[in-house]
Amino acid sequence: MGEYFIGIDIGATNVKIGCFDSELKLISKTSITTGAEMGPDIVIDNITAAAGTLVTDAGFSIDNVCAVGLGMPGPAKYSEGIVISSTNMPKFKNVPIVRMLAEGLGKPVVMDNDGNVACWGEFVAGAGKEVEDMVFFTLGTGIGGAIVNHGELLTGCGDNATELGHIIIYPDGRRCNCGQRGCVEAYASANWTAQRATEAIEAGAESSLKKVLQENGRITCKDVYERLTEGDALAKKITDETAKALAVLCINVLHTTEPSRIVFAGGMIAAGDVLLDGIKHYFNEHIWTLKKETVEICFATLGEDAGIIGAAALAKHAKAPGEPD
Amino acid sequence: MGEYFIGIDIGATNVKIGCFDSELKLISKTSITTGAEMGPDIVIDNITAAAGTLVTDAGFSIDNVCAVGLGMPGPAKYSEGIVISSTNMPKFKNVPIVRMLAEGLGKPVVMDNDGNVACWGEFVAGAGKEVEDMVFFTLGTGIGGAIVNHGELLTGCGDNATELGHIIIYPDGRRCNCGQRGCVEAYASANWTAQRATEAIEAGAESSLKKVLQENGRITCKDVYERLTEGDALAKKITDETAKALAVLCINVLHTTEPSRIVFAGGMIAAGDVLLDGIKHYFNEHIWTLKKETVEICFATLGEDAGIIGAAALAKHAKAPGEPD
Numbered sequence: 001m002g003e004y005f006i007g008i009d010i011g012a013t014n015v016k017i018g019c020f021d022s023e024l025k026l027i028s029k030t031s032i033t034t035g036a037e038m039g040p041d042i043v044i045d046n047i048t049a050a051a052g053t054l055v056t057d058a059g060f061s062i063d064n065v066c067a068v069g070l071g072m073p074g075p076a077k078y079s080e081g082i083v084i085s086s087t088n089m090p091k092f093k094n095v096p097i098v099r100m101l102a103e104g105l106g107k108p109v110v111m112d113n114d115g116n117v118a119c120w121g122e123f124v125a126g127a128g129k130e131v132e133d134m135v136f137f138t139l140g141t142g143i144g145g146a147i148v149n150h151g152e153l154l155t156g157c158g159d160n161a162t163e164l165g166h167i168i169i170y171p172d173g174r175r176c177n178c179g180q181r182g183c184v185e186a187y188a189s190a191n192w193t194a195q196r197a198t199e200a201i202e203a204g205a206e207s208s209l210k211k212v213l214q215e216n217g218r219i220t221c222k223d224v225y226e227r228l229t230e231g232d233a234l235a236k237k238i239t240d241e242t243a244k245a246l247a248v249l250c251i252n253v254l255h256t257t258e259p260s261r262i263v264f265a266g267g268m269i270a271a272g273d274v275l276l277d278g279i280k281h282y283f284n285e286h287i288w289t290l291k292k293e294t295v296e297i298c299f300a301t302l303g304e305d306a307g308i309i310g311a312a313a314l315a316k317h318a319k320a321p322g323e324p325d
Numbered sequence: 326m327g328e329y330f331i332g333i334d335i336g337a338t339n340v341k342i343g344c345f346d347s348e349l350k351l352i353s354k355t356s357i358t359t360g361a362e363m364g365p366d367i368v369i370d371n372i373t374a375a376a377g378t379l380v381t382d383a384g385f386s387i388d389n390v391c392a393v394g395l396g397m398p399g400p401a402k403y404s405e406g407i408v409i410s411s412t413n414m415p416k417f418k419n420v421p422i423v424r425m426l427a428e429g430l431g432k433p434v435v436m437d438n439d440g441n442v443a444c445w446g447e448f449v450a451g452a453g454k455e456v457e458d459m460v461f462f463t464l465g466t467g468i469g470g471a472i473v474n475h476g477e478l479l480t481g482c483g484d485n486a487t488e489l490g491h492i493i494i495y496p497d498g499r500r501c502n503c504g505q506r507g508c509v510e511a512y513a514s515a516n517w518t519a520q521r522a523t524e525a526i527e528a529g530a531e532s533s534l535k536k537v538l539q540e541n542g543r544i545t546c547k548d549v550y551e552r553l554t555e556g557d558a559l560a561k562k563i564t565d566e567t568a569k570a571l572a573v574l575c576i577n578v579l580h581t582t583e584p585s586r587i588v589f590a591g592g593m594i595a596a597g598d599v600l601l602d603g604i605k606h607y608f609n610e611h612i613w614t615l616k617k618e619t620v621e622i623c624f625a626t627l628g629e630d631a632g633i634i635g636a637a638a639l640a641k642h643a644k645a646p647g648e649p650d
Binding site: 131132147149150156162168181253255256258260286287288 | 456457458472474475480483485488489491492494496501503505506569570573576577578580581582583584585611612613614615
């Protein structure tokens with residue numbers, strides 16, 4: 001009987017692998033290039049080999065591993081362990097990745113989507129570890145989401161719940177890449193925050209960001225938050241709109257699943273307190289007055305390790321559902 | 326060991342009581358005046374007496390009753406069985422109603438809020454009986470909501486989840502009674518649909534509803550839908566806005582908990598197909614194009630009995646959680 005857990009976080013570029021003890025303490029971790037263009041067979045062989053080396057280098061063998069957790073971008077039939085397709089990994093079509101990895105490692109494997117896995121990591125070991133009900137958002141190219149309800153990830157009827165970036169907050173608003181109008185993502189993700197700044201400048205707005213656009217050919221979300229701290233009025237307007245959109249998103253999920261904590265993660269939280277304070281400001285401005293809300297809005301704490309921690313924790317949780325991790 | 330279940334649905338005006346067999350088939354039902362002004366002790370005595378008479382008249386005794394379910398408007402600490410306060414029942418403050426009723430009847434009692442109980446009725450015996458994941462809306466004075474996720478009601482961290490009428494869809498929009506701006510309720514409940522028509526006429530809009538307002542001193546939601554079928558342009562505009570708001574609400578809950586069915590209930594569904602078709606029309610217009618959605622949007626089927634059926638079913642479910650009702 002093993003006493004260790006492996007967490008694997010597959011991304012389009014890199015695969016992160018971590019080895020954890022029975023208390024989910026990280027023993028060692030590694031990262032390999034995904035090499036998705038080589039196709040699923042070779043990718044899974046490489047992961048299997050890297051996981052084997054990781055545990056051997058840590059001084060034990062794969063026999064001491066109890067179970068393996070896997071985070072993987074969708075769309076996928078997570079409950080069946082099959083990747084349907086992947087925008088950034090075109091050779092991964094209808095791949096029974098859970099079965100393949102389980103055969104390669106000789107261990108049981110559980111899979112969930114990358115957002116759920118990162119959420120689960122924060123839930124068991126990070127910003128949500130004291131609560132039972134939390135909502136998790138990742139702010140990056142888009143906005144990802146996950147919900148823990150009474151200690152369990154909310155999955156929906158077809159493994160496609162918690163597409164929280166596509167909650168509509170302006171029904172006649174901006175067109176999102178998903179085809180809808182007015183998704184919160186189309187206002188408040190890192191990419192769309194930068195995009196709104198770019199559009200404003202192209203429409204003639206005055207800002208120090210104009211020079212950034214001219215020199216770099218593009219504006220990033222980081223540029224916008226940097227100019228905000230320098231007092232740029234356009235940066236203020238753009239980031240206020242981002243904070244307001246995220247605050248409305250918080251209110252909407254509060255009125256739906258009533259979490260006690262809302263956790264923001266993703267590259268954009270590097271903006272720091274100015275982002276978090278902005279979200280809280282607009283939350284307090286827009287929330288109802290019927291009762292005082294005590295939900296805590298905060299940032300994730302695990303950084304890039306959230307995925308491997310969450311994957312390992314899911315493996316442990318699947319092994320003993322209902323028991324504390 | 327009893328084989329029957331009692332479902333009780335307490336409203337500000339009436340209390341409905343139903344007696345059900347072990348398959349949740351309705352055996353008999355009754356209704357008494359709540360008399361909330363007499364205070365909780367007398368109200369509960371009256372309910373106890375009426376429930377006793379109901380089962381005796383049905384040919385058996387309270388000894389044959391297994392458990393009792395109760396639907397009650399909030400706010401309440403449902404998990405503790407305590408009504409905190411009630412807008413329309415001012416003498417009900419911090420009342421341990423579950424304990425009182427359990428002592429009166431000599432049977433175990435479970436309580437949930439009236440919206441959840443009606444949802445549960447539709448889930449086990451009505452419009453949701455073939456599915457495991459559903460969202461339920463009641464369209465009346467306001468908009469109530471409830472969610473069944475994987476066969477269980479979603480309750481949140483403090484028994485106040487699924488306040489779905491207060492999902493914000495127009496952050497700078499109309500002021501809702503709750504204090505927020507742009508709640509879906511402030512556009513699409515029966516009262517607010519009528520209110521928007523009234524405001525439009527007061528602002529000078531031409532409509533056959535103008536005469537209704539002059540003659541009756543008010544416009545009801547029913548008036549608006551009646552004039553719609555007569556081709557009134559303002560009625561068309563107002564009901565289109567209602568349908569669009571409800572469609573956006575459907576999209577937002579779909580992207581949150583991914584139900585396979587969305588069920589509308591409440592007095593307003595008397596408007597019929599014109600309302601349901603409108604919601605579906607705007608849903609299809611506003612939903613994303615990333616994947617085809619198959620969620621079914623429909624009306625409730627149990628009418629006013631949903632509460633007593635749901636309450637009895639909750640009692641049975643609490644007795645044997647995890648087993649099919």
